[in-house]
Amino acid sequence: MFQRFPLDSSSFKLKTLDNKTPLEMAVEYGHTDVVIEYLGRTDSPANPSLGLRVLIEAIRRRQEDIVSYLVPRTKLDSYLLHMVCRQTHGHELISNNIISHELITKNTMNEINTDGYTALMIAVKYGQVECVDKLINHQYCDKDVLEKRSLDFNRTVLHICAEFKSYHITDLLLQKAKKIALDLAPVDVMGNTPLHVCVQKDNQYMSDRLLSDRDMVVTVSSIPQGTSSRKTENEDKISKMLKIKNNNGLTAFHEAIESGHNEIVLQMLKKVIDRVQLIEEPDQQLRTSLHMAAFKGKFIV
Numbered sequence: 001m002f003q004r005f006p007l008d009s010s011s012f013k014l015k016t017l018d019n020k021t022p023l024e025m026a027v028e029y030g031h032t033d034v035v036i037e038y039l040g041r042t043d044s045p046a047n048p049s050l051g052l053r054v055l056i057e058a059i060r061r062r063q064e065d066i067v068s069y070l071v072p073r074t075k076l077d078s079y080l081l082h083m084v085c086r087q088t089h090g091h092e093l094i095s096n097n098i099i100s101h102e103l104i105t106k107n108t109m110n111e112i113n114t115d116g117y118t119a120l121m122i123a124v125k126y127g128q129v130e131c132v133d134k135l136i137n138h139q140y141c142d143k144d145v146l147e148k149r150s151l152d153f154n155r156t157v158l159h160i161c162a163e164f165k166s167y168h169i170t171d172l173l174l175q176k177a178k179k180i181a182l183d184l185a186p187v188d189v190m191g192n193t194p195l196h197v198c199v200q201k202d203n204q205y206m207s208d209r210l211l212s213d214r215d216m217v218v219t220v221s222s223i224p225q226g227t228s229s230r231k232t233e234n235e236d237k238i239s240k241m242l243k244i245k246n247n248n249g250l251t252a253f254h255e256a257i258e259s260g261h262n263e264i265v266l267q268m269l270k271k272v273i274d275r276v277q278l279i280e281e282p283d284q285q286l287r288t289s290l291h292m293a294a295f296k297g298k299f300i301v
Contacts (some may be wrong), residue, residue: 028158079113084131085123089132091130092248094215109140116151117160129168143180146173154189158182159286162197162206174213184210184241185218191246201262207264211238211271238271242278247285257292 016131071130093099112118120141120282123131135141146157153159161173177184185193191199196205205253242253256264272278 005129010191019179028162029070031180056193077112079107079119081111081119082113082117082122085119085128085135086126088128090123090128091134094131094134104135104138104140106140109135109138109145110148112151118145118148118157118269120145121148121150121160124157124166124169124173124286125164127164127166127169129166129172132169132172136172142177143182146180147186156186156188156194157189158184159192159197160196162194162203163201165201165203165205167205174206174209178213183246184213187244187246193241193244193252194294195241195252196244196246196255198252199252199261200258202259202261202264204261204263204267208267211267212243236273239273239278241283242268242272245283251281251283253278253289254283254292257289257296260296 010096043203076207084093084103087093094103108119110118113122117125120132120135122128123135149156158173158177161170174184185195187193188197195207195210197203198210203213218240242251245251248257253265253268255266268278282288
């Protein structure tokens with residue numbers, strides 16, 4: 001019956017109260033043959049934007065046959081990979097051999113959407129472990145992708161991972177970071193490192209991982225030469241990370257004390273060589289961690 005209607009592009013743009021076009025409704029109810037036949041006709045008045053709307057709906061509905069048909073024919077200027085990475089089953093599309101080489105390219109991996117995020121950032125933010133796994137291990141996921149900054153707070157994917165807790169995603173990102181020698185202490189617009197964000201969100205798991213990496217890269221300041229052992233070198237890098245102050249003049253250790261995150265405080269004390277130096281590091285008001293602990297009424301240090 002669908003084929004009997006006159007092909008008028010304006011008719012196919014009309015929407016229901018819940019904002020669906022006729023083709024989107026066909027996708028929703030699984031009538032994929034109708035959609036593909038219509039969009040494939042040479043006399044079809046379907047414009048690129050209409051086809052794109054159908055494609056997005058097909059991604060939401062996991063209609064892989066429509067997606068496979070449309071992806072190579074649609075101009076991917078609408079952050080399609082970002083859309084896929086928001087979906088619960090987005091990893092199925094990324095894993096589809098017909099679709100993945102069209103979805104994941106060097107351009108789409110580096111693209112920043114209108115919200116200011118890369119597709120990898122979106123996948124991390126929405127906790128899409130399988131999508132992160134696929135993207136992080138893709139050939140186009142290089143150092144440039146992981147060093148991309150969000151447009152809002154100038155954050156990297158490590159900052160976003162620190163905010164939205166996930167054991168599996170943390171492991172995937174830090175393994176990749178180690179492999180490509182990624183700086184683990186980039187600062188955002190507020191001067192916060194990923195470790196600062198871990199403290200603010202009480203992300204104990206990622207905090208521990210950041211403070212346990214023997215091969216971490218910290219480029220905020222140079223690492224003294226002449227260390228006698230790998231362990232000593234590692235702990236010195238940890239000390240460097242713990243000395244970085246945000247725009248409020250606070251180290252991650254200061255933040256942990258002020259926030260009352262005792263488990264993270266204990267983590268940090270266990271990781272450094274010179275605990276006294278860590279405790280005596282002042283903020284902009286010359287308050288040490290002891291002053292802060294005294295104010296809180298808890299001398300955990």
